[in-house]
Amino acid sequence: MIKANKYYILSTFVLGCLFLGAFTKSKMSIEQLGEKLFFDPILSRDSTISCASCHKPEFAFADNRPFSKGINGQLGKRNSPSVMNMSARPYFFYDGRAETLEDQVLHPIQDPVEMGSNLHELYIKLKSHNLYSKAFFSLYNDTFQLTQMQAALAAYMRTLETDDTDNDRWLMDESPGLTPLQIEGRNLFFSARAKCSECHFTPDFTDDAFKNIGLYDGKNYRDSGRAKITKNPNDLGLFKTPGLRNVAMTAPYMHDGSIKTLEKVIDYYNDPKKLVPHSINQDSLLFKPLGLTKLEKKSLVAFLHSLTDDQFKKIKN
Numbered sequence: 001m002i003k004a005n006k007y008y009i010l011s012t013f014v015l016g017c018l019f020l021g022a023f024t025k026s027k028m029s030i031e032q033l034g035e036k037l038f039f040d041p042i043l044s045r046d047s048t049i050s051c052a053s054c055h056k057p058e059f060a061f062a063d064n065r066p067f068s069k070g071i072n073g074q075l076g077k078r079n080s081p082s083v084m085n086m087s088a089r090p091y092f093f094y095d096g097r098a099e100t101l102e103d104q105v106l107h108p109i110q111d112p113v114e115m116g117s118n119l120h121e122l123y124i125k126l127k128s129h130n131l132y133s134k135a136f137f138s139l140y141n142d143t144f145q146l147t148q149m150q151a152a153l154a155a156y157m158r159t160l161e162t163d164d165t166d167n168d169r170w171l172m173d174e175s176p177g178l179t180p181l182q183i184e185g186r187n188l189f190f191s192a193r194a195k196c197s198e199c200h201f202t203p204d205f206t207d208d209a210f211k212n213i214g215l216y217d218g219k220n221y222r223d224s225g226r227a228k229i230t231k232n233p234n235d236l237g238l239f240k241t242p243g244l245r246n247v248a249m250t251a252p253y254m255h256d257g258s259i260k261t262l263e264k265v266i267d268y269y270n271d272p273k274k275l276v277p278h279s280i281n282q283d284s285l286l287f288k289p290l291g292l293t294k295l296e297k298k299s300l301v302a303f304l305h306s307l308t309d310d311q312f313k314k315i316k317n
Contacts, residue, residue, distance in 0.1 A: 027138050027139070028135050028138065028139070029139075030139055030151065030152050030155045031152075031155045031156050031158075031159050032156075033135050033136070033139065033152040033156075034151075034152035034153045034154070034155045034156030034157070035156045035159075037051075037132075037149060037152055037153055037156070038050065038051045038052055038055075038153060038156055038157075039051070039052045041053070042125065042126070042129070042132075043109055043115055043117060043122065044070075044071055044109075044114075044115035044116060044117060045071055045115065045116035045117045045118070045121075046071055046072075046116070048071060049069075049070055049071055049114065049115050051083075051105075051108070051153070053068070053069070054068035054069075054070075054076075054080040054108070054114070055080060055082070055083050058312075058315055059082075059249050059250055060082045060084055060245075060246035060249040060250050060309075060312060061082045061083045061084050061160060062079075062080055062081055062082040062083075062249070062250035063079065063080035064251065064252075065252070065257070066079055066252050066256065066257025066258065067079065067080075067257060068080045068114075070111070070113045070114040070115065070116065071113075071114070071115060071116045072116075074113045074114075075113075076113055076114060077113075077223070078094055078223070078255050078256060078257075079252065079253075079254065079255060079256060079257035081094070081242060081250070082242075082243075082246060082249075082250050083157050083160060084160040084161070084162060084245065084246060085160070085161055085162060085204050085243050085245050085246075086101060086157055086158070086160070087158045087161060088204065089206075089208060089243075090208050091208065091240055092104040093107070093240070094225060094239045094240050094255045095225050095226050095228055095229045095239065095240070096210060096226060096229065096240050097229045100154070101153075101154035101157055101158065102147070102150040102151060102153075102154045103150075104154075105149075105150050105153045105154060106119070106150065109122065119146060122146070123144075123146050126144060126146075126149060127144045132144075136148050136149075139152075162245055162246060162309035162311075163203075163309075164309050164310045164311070165245070165306060165307050165308060165309055165310070166178055166182070166306040166308075167182075167186070167303075167306040167307055170183075170306070178303075178306055179302065181298070181299050181302045182299070182302045182303045182305070182306045183303075184296075184299040184302075184303075185298075185299035185300045185301070185302045185303030185304070185306075186303045186306070188296055188299055188300055188303075189300060189303055193290065194290060194292065194296075194300065195285055195290070196269075196300070198285055199211055199241045199285075200241065200243075200244050204243040204244075204245055205243050205244035205245060205247075205307065206240075206241045206242060206243040206244070207241050208240070208241065209240075209241055210225070210226045210235065210238040210239060210240055210241070211238060211239065211241055211283050212225075212236070212237035212238050212239075212279075212280075212281045212282050212283050213239075213269075213272065213282070213283060213286060214237075214272035214273070214275075214276050214279040214282040214283075214286055215237065215239075215254060215255070215256070215258070215276060215279070216236060216237025216276075216279060216280055216281065217276055217278050217279050217280055218236075218280055219278075220276070221237075221256070221276060221279075223237075223255065223256060224236050224237060225237050225238045225239045225255070226238035226239065226240075234281070236280055236281045237279070237280060237281050237282070238281075239255045244304065244307055245307050245309070246307065246308055246309055246312060247262070247304050247307060247308075248262060248304055248305045248307070248308045249308060249312050249315070253265050262301045262304055262305075263297070263301055266292070266297045266300050266301060267297070269286070269290065270289060270290045270291070270292045270297070271289040271290070272286050273289075
C-alpha cells in the first residue's frame with residue numbers, strides 16, 4: 001500500500017523525478033501511475049490545478065479552506081472532502097452523483113470551476129505526452145484511452161486507506177489505546193443519548209446514506225443537496241454522511257465548510273435550531289436538543305481525535 005504521508009516532504013519536483021525513475025528502471029504499477037496523475041496539474045485545462053490542489057495530503061486529502069480554488073482563481077460551491085478511505089463507498093460527492101471512483105474522477109476534471117478540461121483535449125494532451133503515453137502503453141499494451149487514466153486515478157485513491165489509530169488499537173487491545181476521556185466520549189458516541197452512531201457506523205464511521213442535518217432552509221442555506229440529482233422534493237437538503245476517520249484533520253466542516261472546529265460541530269448537533277431555526281426537511285433524529293454537558297462535548301471531541309491515523313498526528317490543523 002502506498003503511504004500517503006510521504007507527500008509531506010516530497011515536492012512536486014521530486015515527485016517528477018520519482019516518476020522518471022520509476023518508468024526508466026522498471027514497469028510502473030497502475031497505482032504509481034495514478035499517484036503521479038493525482039499530483040500533476042496536467043489534468044487541468046491550463047495546467048495549474050491538480051487533484052492534490054484541493055485534496056491536500058497534509059489535511060488527510062481534504063482542503064483546509066471552506067471552498068477550494070480552481071482554475072482562474074474560481075471558488076467551488078462545496079467544501080472539498082477527504083478522498084481517503086473511499087474503497088468501500090457506494091456513492092461519491094455530497095450528493096452521490098457518482099457511483100464509482102472511476103466515474104467520480106471525471107467530474108472535477110471537467111468542471112469549469114475546478115479543473116475545466118475538455119476531455120478530448122485532455123486525451124490528446126496525455127496521448128502526446130512522452131512519458132505518460134509510454135507508461136500507459138507499458139501497463140495496458142494498447143492505444144491510450146481515457147478509461148485508463150480513470151482506472152489509474154481510482155487505483156491510487158484505493159490505496160489511501162487508514163487503520164492505524166488509537167481507536168483501532170484500543171479495539172485490538174493494543175497499546176497505546178484510548179485515554180479515559182476518549183473512552184467516555186466513545187461510550188457517548190455509541191449511546192442513544194448522543195445518537196452519533198445512528199449515522200456514523202464503524203469501521204469507517206459512515207452509513208453511506210443521505211441525511212438532512214438541518215443545514216437547508218431555502219434562504220440562508222440554499223444548497224438542496226441530493227435533490228439536485230434526483231429532482232425529488234423529499235431529498236431537499238440531503239447530503240451523504242461522511243466518514244469520520246481523520247476528521248480532526250479535515251476542518252472546516254459540513255458540505256459548505258461553514259463550521260470551523262470540531263467543538264463547533266458538536267455544539268451544532270447539540271441544538272441545530274440555534275443556527276438554522278427554520279430548516280426544511282430536517283431528519284427527525286435532530287428535532288430535540290441533546291442537552292450535552294460541557295464535559296460530554298469535550299469527551300466527544302477527544303474521541304474524534306482518536307480516529308486520527310498516526311501519520312497525521314504531528315501535523316497541526
